[in-house]
Amino acid sequence: xxxxxxxxxxxxxxxxxxxxxxxxxxHYLDTGATAQKPQAVIDAVTRAIGADYxxxxxxxxxxxxxxxxxxxxxxxxxxxxxxxxxxxxxVFVRGATEAINLVASSWGDASLKAxxxxxxxxxEHHSNIVPWQLLAERVGAAIDVVPLTIDGLIDLDAMAAMIxxxxxxxxxxxxxxxxxxxxxxxxxxxxAHDAGAAxxxxxxxxxxxxxxDVAALGCDFYVFSAHKLYGPTGIGALxxxxxxxxxxxxxxxxxxxxxxxxxxxxxxxxxxTRFEAGTPAIxxxxxxxxxVDYLTGIGIDAIAAHEExxxxxARRALRSMNSVRVFGPxxxxxxxxxxxxxxxxxxxxxxxxEEGVAIRAGHHCAQPLMEHLGVAATARASxxxxxxxxxxxxxxxxxxxxxxxxG
Numbered sequence: 001x002x003x004x005x006x007x008x009x010x011x012x013x014x015x016x017x018x019x020x021x022x023x024x025x026x027h028y029l030d031t032g033a034t035a036q037k038p039q040a041v042i043d044a045v046t047r048a049i050g051a052d053y054x055x056x057x058x059x060x061x062x063x064x065x066x067x068x069x070x071x072x073x074x075x076x077x078x079x080x081x082x083x084x085x086x087x088x089x090x091v092f093v094r095g096a097t098e099a100i101n102l103v104a105s106s107w108g109d110a111s112l113k114a115x116x117x118x119x120x121x122x123x124e125h126h127s128n129i130v131p132w133q134l135l136a137e138r139v140g141a142a143i144d145v146v147p148l149t150i151d152g153l154i155d156l157d158a159m160a161a162m163i164x165x166x167x168x169x170x171x172x173x174x175x176x177x178x179x180x181x182x183x184x185x186x187x188x189x190x191x192a193h194d195a196g197a198a199x200x201x202x203x204x205x206x207x208x209x210x211x212x213d214v215a216a217l218g219c220d221f222y223v224f225s226a227h228k229l230y231g232p233t234g235i236g237a238l239x240x241x242x243x244x245x246x247x248x249x250x251x252x253x254x255x256x257x258x259x260x261x262x263x264x265x266x267x268x269x270x271x272x273t274r275f276e277a278g279t280p281a282i283x284x285x286x287x288x289x290x291x292v293d294y295l296t297g298i299g300i301d302a303i304a305a306h307e308e309x310x311x312x313x314a315r316r317a318l319r320s321m322n323s324v325r326v327f328g329p330x331x332x333x334x335x336x337x338x339x340x341x342x343x344x345x346x347x348x349x350x351x352x353x354e355e356g357v358a359i360r361a362g363h364h365c366a367q368p369l370m371e372h373l374g375v376a377a378t379a380r381a382s383x384x385x386x387x388x389x390x391x392x393x394x395x396x397x398x399x400x401x402x403x404x405x406x407g
Contacts, residue, residue: 007306008388032382044290074289083213099223099238114140174206180332231291235284245271355398
């Protein structure tokens with residue numbers, strides 16, 4: 001059994017969503033958009049919203065106290081998973097998009113002024129572009145863009161040459177959601193810090209498939225979403241060192257994030273509570289922790305090796321097909337983007353769906369990158385721990401059908 005098959009075959013049955021409605025195998029290759037959920041997560045969410053359900057932090061009755069303990073235990077699980085120094089460095093948010101907006105509005109509004117500059121890269125997801133544009137408009141800052149190398153990596157040599165003391169923030173993707181290219185985060189951090197800039201890393205595509213230790217990486221902010229990590233939608237995490245969070249003003253006001261409220265003056269709770277206004281995503285947090293526990297049991301190193309083998313196999317298979325162009329570097333993390341010559345990616349995706357293969361087709365919320373690649377859109381196959389060589393075989397068969405239809 002090949003390395004690309006072993007883990008997928010062992011764990012595919014953990015995911016009830018990997019079957020079609022009539023019980024046939026479904027070749028799901030859209031994990032980069034959202035991951036299927038293992039039964040362990042489904043069970044944890046079902047218990048939390050059912051027999052165990054109560055509010056947190058406010059009730060004095062036993063079930064509320066138990067749910068509060070479970071909710072805060074989830075925060076500790078997420079902190080351990082990414083190497084945070086303590087759970088107080090984890091802010092629960094709706095997802096990575098909200099985390100970036102939180103940093104832009106809280107830290108950004110307090111730290112940037114007219115004439116300052118922000119450094120992004122050409123491959124960023126819209127969620128790591130638009131919040132910084134809004135910040136720049138509010139404070140009068142400007143945005144610069146780091147180019148890519150010929151094989152689709154963020155060009156850190158170019159970054160080192162263009163960064164200046166005027167740059168107060170750098171925001172980069174750990175793994176591209178289109179190309180799967182992996183950033184050398186430690187070098188990027190060194191370049192940013194040498195210039196006096198803070199650095200935020202978008203870890204959405206990295207955390208499900210690569211070992212992440214935020215302390216070792218040395219960045220200032222790290223963000224990711226649970227739903228790409230085999231957990232529920234509607235929750236994610238912002239990590240930052242406690243001292244940095246403590247220095248940031250509140251972003252949203254409401255219940256839970258306060259110390260004392262009077263009409264003349266309100267004082268605020270310490271971080272991370274300060275950034276979690278209102279009733280939190282209780283059930284989702286417990287599902288988040290269940291996903292972390294599930295992945296920890298398998299081992300992120302094993303998942304990384306598995307997806308690396310799948311990517312190698314997929315790229316080799318696609319490159320062997322006439323009229324198929326494959327984008328990105330050879331060594332990519334879990335993602336392969338491609339186009340079939342003369343066929344719109346939406347048509348490719350529709351025909352593949354008829355063959356029981358689910359891919360993503362479009363600009364992937366990365367329109368500046370599409371412009372750089374010289375295409376309007378790409379087709380994207382993104383792998384998860386439940387995939388194996390049979391999914392690649394099905395993908396190839398589907399593309400062969402596309403070529404016959406449009407040939």
